[in-house]
Amino acid sequence: MTTAAPPASVTGPPVAAEVAARLVGLLADPGAGEVSCAVDWAGPLRLPLAEERDVQAACGLMHVHGLAAGRPAPLAVDFASTTAGILAAQGATAALVARSRGGATRAVRTSVGQAALFALGQYLAAATADTPAYEDQLIAGRPEFVSADGVRIEIEALYAEQWLRFWQYLNAPRAAVRHGWRPFQTRFGTAVCALDPALAAAVRAVPLSVLREAADHAGAALLPVREDPSAPEQVGPWTLTPLPGPARTAPGGAPLPQLPLSGLRVVESTRRVQGPLAGRVLQLLGARVLRIEPPDGDPMRGIPPMAGGCSARFSALNAGKDVTEIDFTTAAGRDAVRELARDADVFLHNWAPGKAARLGLDAEDLHRVQPGLVYVWASGWGDALGPRPPLGTDYLVQAHSGLAAALRPEDEPPRTSLLTVTDVLGGLLSAQAVLAALLTRLRTGHGQRAVSSLHSASALVPRPSRRARWGPLERPLATLDGYLWLAPEARERPEIAARALGTAADPAALAAAAACRSSAELQSLLASAGTTATPVCTDLAALSRDPRFAPALGPGAHTFVHPPWEFA
Template structure:
């Protein structure tokens, strides 16, 4: 992806984040965005010294969550947190303009890469802090040594050497797929729970018998089996670059006017302030899992009134452990603070109820499967009569990138096909998706940004519009095309933890060697061996005195909630959750 150079006067403290922000704001195509100042730094309100993407990933827990599957912390070999921060900055600018149109005095927005990282980990952080005994928060290891060095059992490898990702969303299809391939029924059953929970736990330890089963079958036969059983498989691309250039979102204006041209909604609402730039705007959200709820969560953090539509009996995800109070901590991390109404879409009464909700709303967003909205009579054209100025947002898996009948659009399949799976791994590891839900989170943020762009366009034109975004389009936003050297980019293990090396230590390992009381010519193995002889606390003053910047790696998200240095960015109650990542002035 070619990124735009930051506009004149834009900050360069976090250069990749600044380029992403400038690129996204250019796509908004509104000259007024140049009138709002924005700033992105590394540490934001945290009292933690952070100097680059690696330090943020280490201190804020990204290395910990991404590395869970391998049994030790591991960096994402892309500037993921910086990409998220860039989108957040663009969101802040658009929200400031919407607030200004309603009379608020907002001229500046500030965010940070560290706050972006914490927001990206919101579900994992909530799960880790809902129960002090949560087994997911440590450093699990497939080998029992904590020394895992690569991806876990996913993705699979076929008999002809094709690495592929498998997606199955229900137990019956999982059973049918593996039985058709000849796997043992008991092994199939043992594998389902870990496979099903990998989105929540960022681990996937499957019975070795399942991997052995597919190693005896060609990829063509595996694909045919998947087609018959209703599973989905896609090969993991070796090329880290996206196969197509895809805009993060597309905006199609409504053919007829009917939207508001003022800063206030048709239903009025609370006055907008710097603390709540979207106050008075109403969003109706019908979404599950992460992508759609994240979009609604961001709009709510910006002050919008979000009404969540759930099926009768409520969203099943509410009961997924760990429970905080009476609800799943993971679910609450993205949905707390939203009003809830239960509606049966399959009935005519339910569809009328949706239209009534939408008639008083500014935004309707969903992440339904392709074709569902049209079948229900709740597509953009159907709802425009209920609310002519409506911003209608669909957050899909693939958009139109893989045709009208794409495979199921989930995070790991998108990582595999988009090249992101190749980009996130260092050079000496084969491509494999991160089990941290990278595109789910970024996809939700991109959807929210598309909504904000559409609301700004409605101010100018009086027309609502349709916003289309996808996990696939979000994945393409992550800058890539290179892979970091593996030896110096991985965290250095100490006796009781890990250290992430700063830029100087990565570029000048001789300085690191001398700081560890080794000769300047010591190799990677000697450095690693020496580092393990002392605890982290012993090494930090020695390395600081030698001018070698390192960052202790977070190995427990629960520790972040107890660390006073993180207190300005986190709210801690029944679980810990990131505070809104913007400061407006």
């Protein structure tokens, strides 16, 4: 018995290549021609990047992940490499879509460095905006919620009323509740969340059962932070379901696409990060994306920092899309959505479970007006937690999936990262589900319903069954003017760094010797000892002025990240 050859070959750093190969392997088809897909560490960046932590240090991931703690910190998983793997799979799948439509694309390249910058797109935009964020959005800190019976929890409230009712149930001080809403609400974009310690004390005063009662009373969501770092088992990246009846034949005579998705039309109704990022990826690959917003526009447009009259973070996720305003609560509005779907190739949303059916805008409803539609739900949990799951947001998914535990070493408590890890991975995975569904439609002639989730995206991150155990030099070394990330040999053999600095080979002595030298001086000393160190980016705005990053970053009302693929 013969096995069908995969439709693309993938080469590159192990984690990125494995993630890409897994996703591309789901597209295996004996009639598909091969597309070569290459991932490297730096790509067009003029930097000596040779491992995951080099990328995290140089490109700002350590900085954003550590903002809440007040100093840069590595992520204990290969986040940048996983992101690069999904981007590589997107490039390969988009190339196959283009070839099925008459194009000749045979190769795609991306890099782990480009992936890291792409993951930080909204943070780079905010750092280079015209006007600053609110002062209270930028204070280092984050929630540390532990119940009276010792259970670490993650709380989510999407609306101020839910936030208020939750804390009222716990008799928390009113001033602490009132002042805490803004940093809590904006933590998705700032990666910090400084709250009054009185809120943590209110949680610590009651057991988990009472906290659950408070969340239920408020309409908020609450989940324990899982201590097991292993990935959820048997969670596929997405599901594809064919819709009955043949798709309408696309009109002929169109020129070959310049970008893989040129000529395809996407209608998007999304909010926050996951859904808009998925639409942004499709737009960068050449699709025309029409974004549906409520009357008077998405309120996220007005959240500082501002750039060119719009929220910089919002712009980073939605630039280049067309916009129309529709009121879904009216019959006329729902009819307008159906009319938009009539001429669309893709309908993408990240609505709450059940909303599409209540609106009469589920896959079957829109299939009746457009039989060839690719209908994609970018969900929080998919079907993993049943028909009535808790709110499906980044930090709740990190907590429940074990990713929060995997992100930090065993000498730190399991805690979510305020870097939007699963939102980024989930948005990219939703875009990949769209591409897989488009390719399946081209091969089968049938429309498709696709479902991906933040939960399934979290399962893509490779991680061991035990939490990471770090040595004394597995954190950035503080210098007189910044931080350095030591090369592997210096981290594993402290005597190398000690010899370079003329001090004892114990962590305290090394830290003291490094703290009184500049990063440049320390790099020179380490080089003389035969090793290297990567400066840790602690200012995202500086990346836009650094010529080494120029191939991946572009100017505008704020810094934009260039498309992370090269096609040939």
